[in-house]
Amino acid sequence: MTRILVIAEHDGQHVQQSTARCLNCAVQIEAAGADVVVFAAADSTAAVEASKLSGVKRVLLVAQKEKAGSLAAVLAPQIVALAADYDCILAPSTTFGRDLLPRVAALLGLAQVTDIMAVIGPRSFKRPIYAGNAIVTVEVPEGQQVIGTVRSASFKPVGNGAEAPIEPVSVSAALPTHTRFIELQSGSSDRPDLQSAKIVLSGGRGLGSADNFKQLYALADRMGAAVGASRAAVDAGFVPNEMQVGQTGKIIAPDFYLAFGISGAIQHLTGIKDAGTIVAINKDAEAPIFEVADIGLVGDLFEAIKEISEQLR
């Protein structure tokens, strides 16, 4: 049996969906499931949420002092202290997991498998390289712990199951003070989360301005969709960085992805390869996005936004 530890990602109160996706990967490695470790403050509901996820054998709750909770330098030594009991340690391949897990791997003197996209066996996995233009199968040799980050877009989130026990544990590890959390600035919105939404409307440089993006927001609200953007749109200051989709933004897998005024650079396409249906709306019939689109419409995006709103009425 493979003993797996999944590192939960949460925002202080709620477990992120990336954790449920990571668990799906864990269950594919070991059907009996995995332990989940939650590093959180005493009043957090994250551990309780984690305990309800299907595939969780038990939740290890490690109490943290308030906000320092998500700093890699602080978490890594605590994970190392727990590592001896496990054959495999997984974290989501989000900015949280990508920051943290290599630090853990290095302290353990181990290699890490980044962006697991498929489980071939308990020690062999597929992962993308060259912005997803090639896929490699890698194997972790026998006798070596598996340390991996899990590509969220490749795994559906597990649902809720029988409630697992929550065990408070204390770890003895020297925690550094050389790294301090100052603040998190986020352009919070009520729209669905980009990484879990079923429909995503995305805007590129073609949108032209922050003001024009409002037309896309209005359509998204009508459709219950999340809104994403290309890097060009973020760089131009139309939208905040957390909306960027692509190799260096978010990798997403909605059922429907509608790209408005996005040309389709490979770095952008990397972020949407696993979308169910890709729709491209672009005035340039030669735009590379049409090569990957399931449905393409050549035309003005503003006209299209208006007409879609009218016809969905």
Place this chain on the structure above:
Amino acid sequence: MHKIIVCLKRVVDYNVRIRVKPDGSGVITEGLKMSINPFDEIALEEALRIREQGAVDEIIAVSIGPDDCQQQLRTALAMGADRAILVQTGTELEPLGAARSLLKIVEREQPELVLLGKQAIDDDCSQTGQMLAALWGRPQATFASKVEIRDQSVRVTREVDAGLEVIEVDLPAVITTDLRLNEPRYVKLPDIMKAKKKPIETLPLESLGADTAVKLRTLRHETPAPRGKGIMVKDVAELIGALRERGLSA
């Protein structure tokens, strides 16, 4: 600060689309345009700006790889690095091996800051900076989009999934760069001439005494399955029809 080390990887240029070898043993890189990994160029640009603020004396560019990396190091010197170190090896290192080798250079040079890219666009691992920080026992500030040097510390704004996170780390520290940190300068011809006089020290990998044994077995490479051929629609009514056919209920 006395020194900043910038780590530069030679990679296939980001505009080139690579292909997988027919036998699945790797990707074809022969004859392709090679460049400094784009994130590393941003790391170097940031170091240059820190020097322009008068906050550091010397910038050292370090690359691990074959002799051909000299080309990229020359570019770095032309951009403004003061000197360069090439750690020569014919074999591709894993991030842990790269981090262990870089640590040896860091221990020798004692920089206050090490700047790396947040990921190399060939292996897409996004590990080396974090591993170096761990092995060095120093702080890490990954995915940086803003770097403010203070007296004994650096304030870094990080691009995270939830937005922008600000952290403060004591020096010495490791920072990995995201794309929006800055826009790298163009190299001018006189700079290229001047750079010819700047030194590149070459060290065989073995001379560092770092453990670079490969830990993962790569079994095969394959080309991702292509998406099925799409359709073109002539207007929005047809578009909505096609979407409904595929189950859109909005």
